[in-house]
Amino acid sequence: MYHIDIMTLFPDTVGDVLSESILGRAQERDILRIETHQIRDYTLNKQKQVDDYPYGGGRGAVLQADPLYQCWDHICKQYDKRPHTIYLSPCGRTFTQSDAKRLAWEQDHLILVCGHYEGIDQRFIDECVDEEISLGDFVLTGGEIAAMAVADAVCRLVPGVLSDAECFENESHWDGLLEYPQYSRPEVWHGRTVPQELLTGNHAKVERWRRKQSLLRTRERRPDLYEKLDLSSKSDQKLLSELERELSRLPLPRLVECRPAKEDDLASMEVILAQAKALLAPIGQWNDNYPAREDFEADMALKTCYVLTCCGEVSGFFTLSPQPEESYSAITDGKWSSNEPYAVIHRCAVAEKWRGSGLADRMAAEWERLALTWGLEWLRVDTHKKNKAMQGFIRRNGFRYRGNVLVEVPPPYDPRRAAYEKRLRHPAPDVKKTS
Ligand SMILES: C[S@@+](CC[C@H](N)C(=O)[O-])C[C@H]1O[C@@H](n2cnc3c(N)ncnc32)[C@H](O)[C@@H]1O
Structure with missing residues (x-):
């Protein structure tokens, strides 16, 4: 005792x-x-x-x-x-x-x-x-x-x-760190949500998120403790470089707009396109010749090309078409959930300086808004099998993987694409007829 x-x-x-x-x-x-x-x-x-x-x-x-x-x-x-x-x-x-x-x-x-x-x-x-x-x-x-x-x-x-x-x-000060933020039910309180990572049910992901938050808190609130930490492990180094990247991101400004692209926007769109191509080069999704200015011009002629502007500056673009995509009819290793009309997303990117700011989520919200305005309740999109960032982003935005499709690309590029869809709203249930 x-x-x-x-x-x-x-x-x-x-x-x-x-x-x-x-x-x-x-x-x-x-x-x-x-x-x-x-x-x-x-x-x-x-x-x-x-x-x-x-x-x-x-x-x-x-x-x-x-x-x-x-x-x-x-x-x-x-x-x-x-x-x-x-x-x-x-x-x-x-x-x-x-x-x-x-x-x-x-x-x-x-x-x-x-x-x-x-x-x-x-x-x-x-x-x-x-x-x-x-x-x-x-x-x-x-x-x-x-x-x-x-x-x-x-x-x-x-x-x-x-x-x-x-x-x-696992508590604060046990191993020189402050504890990560804690959350309990309900999932949404006063409009504030619980971080997505804690809802995955994936233990490793939760642990990773917690460690990262602990590091961040300790660094911000107790630099005296932070400087004594041994953060030489590979996993901590990875978390720290992630944190650096996240902290250097700009917060999304209040004034974000989405509008049809105009010819005057092409120069800014090409700058964003070059940044996106540099990012995708290692997986070979977009190549030197695709997409090109002519693709945007063709989209503009069809009125399917849009830009997102932050405080008036072109900061992202996408193409959203109400026309069915021919290659989607030959889906393999799965199937689409519905044959109902859909809008299809092509050629989307956000400017390097706004990556991680939430602008991409804003873009996803615009896809939905436009499709619903056109009376379409389904969205479809495809992306390179190796484009994990895009797949993570669309999954986070409610898209579900449906199978593989083949797109037309010149050799030696890989034509296989992962196909995703999202149902935008469930139709109102049929009203039961009463006799
Ligand atoms: C008013 S304090 C005396 C302070 C003392 N005259 C001084 O200036 O160091 C009365 C008692 O409160 C307790 N006390 C006051 N501050 C404390 C602290 N920061 N930590 C622990 N005990 C404290 C001590 O037991 C102390 O004897």
Whole structure:
């Protein structure tokens, strides 16, 4: 059993707090025993006075050494071994989680001494105290809150107090990191959603997201802790470069518009096209000659080419056509869900500087809006089998994989494409006829 004795002028307050909830139940199960001691009970004067003026003058009073000593000695005499004695003081070393671990695992009995007034007589500290602990760089009226904090932090690490070591091993300060943000039901509250990664049910993805958030939080809020971390592992390095990329992204401006593309837009569209081609070059999806200015001009003539503008600047483009795509009729390894008319997405890209800003999601919302305006309830799109980024993006936006289609590309390019579809809204159910 782990013992804590607390010397205080307010034993009832301290006792009440520490016998609630988890610590209360651990005491009922004899894993812990926390006892409070009224320092006044150990004074020899009738008034039960425990303080006096400070030598040398000055304001306030000082807790006298002898009542403190008598109380401490009374506790010590009940045990064979002198308990580790801590004076809670703003002059002590600041308490940390490693102190909590050390005290929980290297000691089995603590005496916590709560000061009051201007503090306590130094001679008691010199004779009886093993260490001084501060709760932080501020001054409290008395040591009680500090003693309760230390007792609580130590006791929850005593084996058996919490159901599982996992309860504290993933928490802030355990391994020098701050904890990731936590969410509980409902999934949407006041319009705020739970991060998508936590809803996947994929344990590895959840763990990865949590580690990344912990790193980010620690870096932003506690650079002092962050600089002590060992982040040399391959997986941390990968997370850090992802974070760098994400943090360098621009936030999406309020003024984003979608409109049919005009000839004047072609120069800006070609810049975005060159950026997209550079990105897709390793998988060979778009090549030197495709798509080209002529493809955009043809789309414009058909009024199927659109641009997205951020504060008036062309920042993305796409083609959305209400005409069925011939190659989609020969789908393999699967099938389309419906033969109903659909809109098909071709040639879409966002400018490099807006990648990751949410502009692509905005573009996906525009596909839906336009298709619905045309009375079409299905969207179809295809992308290169190796274009994982595009596939992830369309899946996130509600598209489902349906099979493979073959597109016309010059050799040696791979003509196979992954085909996806999305149903935009479920038609209203048939109204039952009543006779
Ligand atoms: C008003 S304080 C005395 C402060 C003292 N005169 C000083 O300036 O260092 C009274 C008591 O509160 C407790 N206390 C105050 N601030 C504390 C802190 N940051 N951490 C732990 N205990 C504290 C100590 O037990 C102290 O004896």
